[in-house]
Amino acid sequence: MLTLQQIRNEKEKVITGLLKRNMTKAEEIIENIISIDDKRKTTQTKLDQSLSEQNQYSKQIGQLFQQKKIEEANIMKEKVADLKRVSSTLEQDQRNIQLELETQLLSLGNVPHGSVPAGTSEDDNEVIKENTSDMPNLSDNALPHWDLAKKYNLIDFELGTKITGSGFPLYRGQGAKLQRALINFFLDQAEEAGYEEIIPPHLVNEDSAKATGQLPDKEGQMYHMSVDNLYLIPTAEVPITNIFRDIILKEEDMPIKVTGYTPCFRREAGSYGSDVKGLNRVHQFDKVEIIQVAHPKKSYTVLDEMVAHVEKLLVNLNLPYRILRLCGGDLGFTSALTYDFEVFSAAQQKWLEVSSVSNFETYQSNRLKLRYKSENGKKKLAHTLNGSALALARIVAALLENNQTEEGIKIPEILRPYTRFDFIK
RNA sequence: GGAGGAGUGGCAGAGCGGUUGAAUGCACUAGUCUUGAAAACUAGCAUACUUUAACGGGUAUCGGGGGUUCGAAUCCCUCCUCCUCCGCCA
Structure with missing residues (x-):
């Protein structure tokens, strides 16, 4: 606010x-x-x-x-x-x-950063980098990930639907192991970059949802437990950022770097069609989030650092990607500047958003009452930033599609110590 | 889930319904003393809103909300959290 x-x-x-x-x-x-x-x-x-x-x-x-x-x-x-x-x-x-x-x-969104381009929709987002050096050469009979998932028995969408409903995939066998491998890989990378690992609660109360701006803005996007008035988290950002609610930091405490893996729950009310096929848009997915609390003077350097971190993950996974600077019309309500990362999912010939890295400046900290004591003893609002590093479901979609071969699906080198298999067969 | 107890400033810990925003101690900050440090001493030390050019003034806040009263940290109701005991349980 x-x-x-x-x-x-x-x-x-x-x-x-x-x-x-x-x-x-x-x-x-x-x-x-x-x-x-x-x-x-x-x-x-x-x-x-x-x-x-x-x-x-x-x-x-x-x-x-x-x-x-x-x-x-x-x-x-x-x-x-x-x-x-x-x-x-x-x-x-x-x-x-x-x-x-x-x-x-x-009702007021955050004031966009000066570099945010004008625009009304995602078509006006600015592509600031495109790296397609890892673009695969797929044969004409390449399969989309939902067919691959079936062929290799990795994900059972029907079972998920039976147990819960559509959009709740059930991962099994090598599919489940791939999830676990990716989570561990992402967490290890974050740890190496200096983030403290957190396992937060997966349900939050109303105060927390308000403080990070999910309420009242995105009321319909969250699953709500009315008996206890709790919300299933749509992202780890909510519980992790709320660690810092009503806190006064010392100037030298910053930057604070925290990471956490959580499942994310989103109702995604009103979206249908090819966008929701397979893993493209689901109600439950896994994500590793990175969060920083930074000094206002340094927050944009921090943003660049976070962007670099996410980029490195994608390079390591050998995925073709592009980085977008979101235009004013597509920018999230609470964000001042957001970079989206998209990977190219080669069989469905689609760019899929896998990360969103944002600087909220003081917009979140104002509601959080997250402040620091400056040199002259004055209390000032700190800046908060966060980014996905990374969101799993769509990464899995791209990995499966891009790495399919005659012999099976090839696991990227960097993941092999985690999966302990080189191929999905 | 049942029974009992408790929640006061950064921490510890007082507080007959009427100069209590709150004693005291610790911590913290500045100063005196000291070659320096420690100790000792002196002073300062909550937050938010509001007003003022400024000095300063006003209001609210003792877990949250509501009530009684001319007046509430102190009495009543309610919710939350923590502790002890019992039950249930991964």
């Missing part, structure tokens, strides 16, 4: 930023927020004055009682009663104003 300070101090920048997100009424909305906030301030002042008077009277009443001046005390009590009526209406007003302010603020 943007801070009021940001909105007031950098009004023009915020407006142009929101326009880049195609929020056409940005100026109007911002002006409205400022006027609501003005109202909030004046109401607060009036309320405080009224309460202050009440407090003074109460002290006097106490003294009068001690001096046994009951009559005078009773007169004063009536004055307080009047003041209370005033303050309770003011309080109600203030509550409504604050609620209104909050909903207005929640």
Whole structure:
């Protein structure tokens, strides 16, 4: 969530930023927020004055009682009663104003970074790098991953559907082992890059979902356990970032680097067609996430470092990939700058998104109340960043398709110590 | 799930319903002393909002929410968390 300070101090920048997100009424909305906030301030002042008077009277009443001046005390009590009526209406007003302010603020996405290109859809994303040196030469009868999965008995989509429903694949045999191998490989790589490994809870409460911005924005995307009011995590970002809720760091604590593997659960309501075939879009998938808390001055260096980390994973897996800088229209609500990674899944001739690396600047930390004490002792919001490193399901899709041969599916060198087999047969 | 107990500042730990934003100790910061350090001494040390050019002032906060009262850390209700015992269980 943007801070009021940001909105007031950098009004023009915020407006142009929101326009880049195609929020056409940005100026109007911002002006409205400022006027609501003005109202909030004046109401607060009036309320405080009224309460202050009440407090003074109460002290006097106490003294009068001690001096046994009951009559005078009773007169004063009536004055307080009047003041209370005033303050309770003011309080109600203030509550409504604050609620209104909050909903207005929640409707604003993050201000995009200067390098974010204008645009309305994914077609306007900027391809900043394309590395197809590992592009396979597949024969005409190459199979898409869902057929390969069946042929080699790696994934049973029908069984998953039987047990749970569509979009819940069941991995088995070498398919299951490949999952485990990838998870371990990714975690080891993250550890080598200095990230602390975490296994967080896979369900989160409402506060946590709010703090990272899933609520109220993506309410329908999460599975909700109404009995206990808990949500299945859509990404490890939610529980891991919430480690830092209500925290004040020392400046030298940063950067903090945390990684974690979790399954991710997404309802993906409303998506159908070829996009959801096989592993392309599922309700449950595995992902290793990397997260950093960084000093505002260094967060973009950190972002580059994270992008490099993800890129290295893809190079190591010998997958053709490209890196996109998301345009204003495609940029996630909470992000200031996002790089998406896509791998080419050669049999279905499709680019599949496998990672999204973002700098949220202070947008998340504002809601998290994640701050650090700067040199002069002032508390400032830290920057948060995260990225997938990597999301498994689609990586598996690309690996299966791209590495299919007459003899079976070839496992990339780097994974062999993890799978302990060279071929899927 | 049942019975009991507890939740106060960074930590420990006081707190008759009325100068208690909160004693005291530790920790922390600055200073004095010292060649330096330690010790000792002195002072400072919560957060948020609001007001002010500034000094400063005001309001709220003692697990969360609500209530009683002129006045609540202190009384009542409710929820949460932790501890002890019992039950169940990977």
